[in-house]
Amino acid sequence: MSVAPSVALASSEAPSTNETWLLHHRADRRQLGIVFVYDALLLAMYFVPACRNPVFFLAACWFSFLNAVVIHNHLHKGIFKSRALNRLFRCVLSFGSMYPASANVASHNIVHHHFDDDGQPDWASPDQVGFRWNLLNLLHFPNVVGPSTFDGVSRWAMTTRQKDFRQQYLLENVVAFGLTGLLLWNDFWTGLFFVVLPQLWGARGILRINLIQHDGCDVRSEWNHSRNFVGDGFNWVMCNNGYHTIHHNIAGLHWADLAALHRAKVAPRIDPSLDEPSMVRYLWRTYFARFAPPPRQDVARAEAGRSGGLAPREYRKLEAAVASLAE
């Protein structure tokens, strides 16, 4: 089944063609570099006692989070031209974050992108936490959303028509937990402190991002469902994952093309409060400098009369389901 793109792109906005013999987009070398550095940090700390220091540990935690960002991007659009390499890379990524990367197909691409699980809420909905002290919501969020997500993925896996999904999912589980288990078996404390803790930091961090990017937004709206972090340095490191609205609306677009489209399509339609220059400042303001969650605002009014330009959400969900069969 073929489907037309959700948004008509002007020629000047069309995705760039930057293919290499190996990669769909040359910018993905940055993603490969992230994963290489991260795995090297983990192995260095595990095998070389001199590397078990705060700099390596904090770097591993940070790169673990970036590894999860790469999972996100790779599961939207495989980095490699070779399907086999893409599947293999999913296993490498799964070890880095200690969860099967293919879980993203259902949890992120199909459910989260449309904030809907066949009528039930998104498994990563910010409404799943309700402490009056907002910092506790940020801390607790992965404890709730992680299990909800894996329950949902298991349910989805029962009915998927992606023929080899279950096989690939099992393989990624075996690699992620098997390899981590081997490292723990060989040297439990070193494995726990210098492999598992960074893995958990990244995996739980990417779950927290769902809260950070959608809390206080209006997921029923077409353009004001997400918070964007638009700093240039942040987006270079984060492979443009700060431009979240346009990514939600055109999930198939390569991350390297998000910034221009954010400025052209999103910025005129969103509440200025959802265009944050700095994530650090946002986190400080929202979770540390205040006790209670910020009051709700009607952010969707910013798109009044300008909500068009997108295919219906139901159609975009269908696109995601079709795309999930192809990858």
Next chain:
Amino acid sequence: MHPLVYPAMGLFALGVLWLNTLLIAAAALLHRRELGQHLRRLVEARRAGRLVEAEVGAGSGPDGAFVTRTVRQRGRAVTTGGPDRILLTEVSVELACHGGELRIDGTPRRIEAGRWDVWLAPSATGTRTRSDFDACFAEASTHKGLATALVQRVGAGARVYWLEGELLSAIDPVATLETRRAGLLAFAAVAILLAGGVTALALVPPVFGTVSTIGGALALLFFVLVQPAGVRVRNWAQRPSAQPLVELWQRP
């Protein structure tokens, strides 16, 4: 550069374990408190004689229904091995409170149509709007899935608990909330006790020795399992009307 010494890392790991255990326990206790507010209203209503046991004499709705609960469902064909099955999940619920006659202590009483919460027993059945499995399975095998509904009725002869204008329940609502509150408290207590147990084991001297390592492994296992346990308990403790219906429909 200063190396990260193992005792410091151990304390950090235990800190992560305890922070998250306490958050999970606190979320369960917060949920318990919310149910407690609801329970207090029900207990007061029972004392005041407003929450009563009754029998439905007749319903004013279609087919003599006192209440009709229509669960809109999405069906997806199960693609794992085994017999043909359709996984049905809840899309939305439409509630029609038709009213009719309730017999309270044998005395008939007319109840007008209105809007109130309805709690059915977990085993409550209903009538599916689509009954042709073959056609439904074919539809459930598409990207769009099967659209169907389950119609649940409370009609003549049903034993119910009635709180005027607020709740019609097929199960004792006070006992239900008391059980759920007890479950939440027990879960919070057990989670904290288990965290204490694995912590104590991990700290058995010599720290990082064999017993301590077994404690560390159990602590990691506990950390991984306490999170889904917390979510399961939370889902179990929700008000019955807020629990989404998930069913498997197997080829007859």
